[in-house]
Amino acid sequence: MATPMSFDLLVVGSGASGLAAALSAERAGARVALVAKDSVQSCNSAKAQGGIQAAFGEDDSPDIHAEDVWRSSHETADRRLVEVLTSEAPDTIHRLEELGVEFTRENGGYRLARCGGATRRRLLQVGDRTGHAITKALREALEASTAQIFPKSPLHELERSTGGWRARCGEHVFDAQTVVLAAGGRCFREARERGELSTNHPGATGEVTRIALELGAEARDLDALQYHPNGGAWPATMQGYSIPETTRAYGATLLNAEREEFTDPLGPRDAVAQAIFDEVDAGRGVETPDGRPAVYLDTTRIAERDAEISLPYMLRRYRAAGIDPLAEPILTYPVLHYQNGGLVIDEQAETTLDGLYACGEIAGGTHGRNRMMGNSLLECCVFGRRAGRAAAEKARA
Numbered sequence: 228m229a230t231p232m233s234f235d236l237l238v239v240g241s242g243a244s245g246l247a248a249a250l251s252a253e254r255a256g257a258r259v260a261l262v263a264k265d266s267v268q269s270c271n272s273a274k275a276q277g278g279i280q281a282a283f284g285e286d287d288s289p290d291i292h293a294e295d296v297w298r299s300s301h302e303t304a305d306r307r308l309v310e311v312l313t314s315e316a317p318d319t320i321h322r323l324e325e326l327g328v329e330f331t332r333e334n335g336g337y338r339l340a341r342c343g344g345a346t347r348r349r350l351l352q353v354g355d356r357t358g359h360a361i362t363k364a365l366r367e368a369l370e371a372s373t374a375q376i377f378p379k380s381p382l383h384e385l386e387r388s389t390g391g392w393r394a395r396c397g398e399h400v401f402d403a404q405t406v407v408l409a410a411g412g413r414c415f416r417e418a419r420e421r422g423e424l425s426t427n428h429p430g431a432t433g434e435v436t437r438i439a440l441e442l443g444a445e446a447r448d449l450d451a452l453q454y455h456p457n458g459g460a461w462p463a464t465m466q467g468y469s470i471p472e473t474t475r476a477y478g479a480t481l482l483n484a485e486r487e488e489f490t491d492p493l494g495p496r497d498a499v500a501q502a503i504f505d506e507v508d509a510g511r512g513v514e515t516p517d518g519r520p521a522v523y524l525d526t527t528r529i530a531e532r533d534a535e536i537s538l539p540y541m542l543r544r545y546r547a548a549g550i551d552p553l554a555e556p557i558l559t560y561p562v563l564h565y566q567n568g569g570l571v572i573d574e575q576a577e578t579t580l581d582g583l584y585a586c587g588e589i590a591g592g593t594h595g596r597n598r599m600m601g602n603s604l605l606e607c608c609v610f611g612r613r614a615g616r617a618a619a620e621k622a623r624a
């Protein structure tokens with residue numbers, strides 16, 4: 228067996244939640260190790276495009292944001308976690324700015340979009356590469372810190388030991404007083420097993436959740452998986468791509484084969500996805516050239532200026548594939564995207580097991596059974612920071 232390396236705290240995962248947790252623990256004075264399954268850059272967080280929610284609008288507040296989350300979750304979210312999420316959102320944005328994230332601005336303020344299920348314009352963006360910008364800033368700050376980073380070191384065994392935990396990650400063995408699980412969801416594996424497409428990166432396979440469950444940690448809503456309403460359906464190179472929900476925020480509508488609108492484009496995610504499934508099941512969908520079901524997303528309704536500022540990456544990708552979304556509607560169909568549920572946590576992101584923390588997509592409760600767009604990156608940053616701080620404090624005690 229490899230000689231164990233000793234740290235105050237081990238973080239499992241290098242997405243936004245793991246990076247935020249490791250950074251806040253290191254800043255609280257802890258000796259931190261972070262392991263990633265593959266390269267440090269490989270994660271869902273870096274793929275996130277649309278944006279991150281925070282109540283900055285003059286007609287908005289953290290309470291209104293919390294009500295939107297509660298309603299979109301169909302009153303299944305954990306209200307204590309929702310309150311933490313929305314009340315710490317504005318401050319979280321300022322912290323990200325301190326790390327170098329430049330949110331898109333206009334008229335002296337943030338450019339805010341209204342996303343599905345929201346009653347206010349609340350979505351901040353960095354063009355349509357928001358997750359890339361956030362993870363880059365967090366990663367650069369962590370790389371400049373004393374934390375040690377171990378890529379290609381998948382956690383495969385975790386057990387209690389005297390004074391904390393022993394973890395086997397690839398060829399390494401770690402002893403740590405506290406552990407933060409930030410290993411994301413399982414939609415890549417789930418989609419593969421169902422023979423479906425997924426927006427997720429190949430590391431989203433869920434084995435860390437299984438390890439925690441085997442140790443006795445409690446979970447909730449694990450069966451509640453989310454379909455992104457707008458997976459790319461055609462051309463083939465865009466299949467599985469998540470067309471940013473901001474297309475609909477900036478005016479795109481959903482049309483059936485008769486080019487009729489059939490649903491509120493700014494409804495909650497599950498409602499919009501279900502409306503598309505129902506329309507296709509009723510025989511009012513269209514077929515892609517390779518025989519897949521689809522409906523039209525009428526992106527021609529988006530103003531050119533909005534598209535250029537908030538959707539440049541999407542435009543570039545479609546145009547490179549030979550389709551101009553501002554000149555013709557694009558074909559779309561829901562695609563497996565997000566694990567709504569996960570490990571039960573408290574407000575400090577501690578699981579039901581002492582000294583074991585969880586944050587980001589691996590944790591449940593914040594979104595209940597239906598997450599709103601833009602609240603996952605927020606959850607990663609808010610609860611990642613809390614997890615790191617609390618785990619560092621417990622390691623010191």
Ligand SMILES: Cc1cc2nc3c(=O)[nH]c(=O)nc-3n(C[C@H](O)[C@H](O)[C@H](O)COP(=O)(O)OP(=O)(O)OC[C@H]3O[C@@H](n4cnc5c(N)ncnc54)[C@H](O)[C@@H]3O)c2cc1C
Binds near residue numbers: 245383426
């Ligand atoms: C295409 C796409 C677009 C999205 N757009 C948005 C958006 O606009 N706004 C928004 O809020 N949310 C968005 N989301 C959702 C959001 O990005 C993710 O839910 C969130 O970033 C998950 O972060 P995370 O840190 O929990 O997990 P991830 O970012 O997935 O990171 C998980 C990490 O855990 C590691 N890992 C996994 N298993 C192991 C193991 N056994 N051992 C060690 N490490 C392991 C992985 O290697 C990875 O580093 C989007 C998601 C996708 C896929």
